[in-house]
Amino acid sequence: MTEDSFSLSGKVAVVTGASRGLGQFFSRALARAGADLVITSRRVADLKPFAEKIKGMGRQVFPLELDVRRTESIQKTADVAWEHFGKIDILINNAGCNVRKPALDITSDDWNLVLETNLRGTFFVAQAFARHMVKRGYGRIINIGSVTSVFGYAGIAPYCASRGGIKQLTMSLADEWGKFGVTVNCLAPGWFHTEQNDVLYQNQKWVEYITDRIPLKRPGQPEDLGGAAVFLASDVSGYITGQTLLVDGGISTGATRATA
Numbered sequence: 001m002t003e004d005s006f007s008l009s010g011k012v013a014v015v016t017g018a019s020r021g022l023g024q025f026f027s028r029a030l031a032r033a034g035a036d037l038v039i040t041s042r043r044v045a046d047l048k049p050f051a052e053k054i055k056g057m058g059r060q061v062f063p064l065e066l067d068v069r070r071t072e073s074i075q076k077t078a079d080v081a082w083e084h085f086g087k088i089d090i091l092i093n094n095a096g097c098n099v100r101k102p103a104l105d106i107t108s109d110d111w112n113l114v115l116e117t118n119l120r121g122t123f124f125v126a127q128a129f130a131r132h133m134v135k136r137g138y139g140r141i142i143n144i145g146s147v148t149s150v151f152g153y154a155g156i157a158p159y160c161a162s163r164g165g166i167k168q169l170t171m172s173l174a175d176e177w178g179k180f181g182v183t184v185n186c187l188a189p190g191w192f193h194t195e196q197n198d199v200l201y202q203n204q205k206w207v208e209y210i211t212d213r214i215p216l217k218r219p220g221q222p223e224d225l226g227g228a229a230v231f232l233a234s235d236v237s238g239y240i241t242g243q244t245l246l247v248d249g250g251i252s253t254g255a256t257r258a259t260a
């Protein structure tokens with residue numbers, strides 16, 4: 001290993017769902033490590049201000065429209081991205097959504113929205129880029145999971161089902177594409193303050209509750225995710241595939257205490 005082992009200089013990464021939140025945390029971390037970027041959102045105009053920031057970091061950036069529920073358009077988007085840079089080394093499969101409702105109130109539309117975006121979207125985006133990566137014999141696919149990939153929580157049943165599915169999907173794809181030089185891992189964040197979780201962070205009681213249960217005694221900050229993303233995207237993680245890496249301050253060590 002050299003001091004450059006974590007460098008992403010000369011690499012090209014795609015980050016889906018980069019119009020806000022974690023997608024921007026991941027994009028900044030990869031750009032800081034040297035990667036050029038393809039960033040996506042359902043409305044390309046929403047990417048423009050962030051694209052300027054990435055350019056300001058001295059990186060090339062290509063904003064693209066992508067709705068991960070429109071499976072028929074995903075391959076075309078992957079082809080356009082590949083053609084633009086001539087290769088894609090890294091995919092961060094981050095686009096996602098949530099519906100917060102008691103399980104008894106979930107409709108089939110709620111279920112379809114969450115599962116189609118998070119699980120089906122993750123699969124077909126991975127497939128579209130992997131078609132190129134497999135041919136080239138190199139790729140780093142990072143599917144975004146969650147603590148809900150390994151634990152179930154009341155009030156977000158479809159979301160937990162989708163994130164658990166992503167963990168399992170990651171293992172299957174890793175098994176299938178490893179022989180082509182493509183690694184597939186799952187990066188599973190804890191509870192970060194983004195638009196998706198704003199409703200939780202508005203509630204001071206919840207913030208105190210969750211902070212108390214996190215062994216490191218603080219909610220996650222954007223920079224807490226960067227290291228794990230760069231690690232899984234870089235060549236140093238070349239012998240790691242099919243794994244789920246929790247970046248959650250340790251909350252997944254257990255939510256209850258065994259001592260009084």
Ligand SMILES: NC(=O)c1ccc[n+]([C@@H]2O[C@H](COP(=O)([O-])OP(=O)(O)OC[C@H]3O[C@@H](n4cnc5c(N)ncnc54)[C@H](OP(=O)(O)O)[C@@H]3O)[C@@H](O)[C@H]2O)c1
Nearest residue numbers: 017019021022041042067068095096146191192194195196
């Ligand atoms: N925040 C957390 O603590 C946390 C923890 C674990 C996992 N996650 C997961 O990490 C991902 C990002 O989370 P976040 O908190 O940053 O969420 P967010 O603030 O709600 O952002 C979601 C992103 O996904 C994109 N998106 C949503 N539906 C899409 C679709 N159909 N097609 C394409 N893009 C779509 C959105 O882009 P547009 O609306 O511009 O299209 C946006 O950029 C999500 O998958 C989330 O479930 C979040």
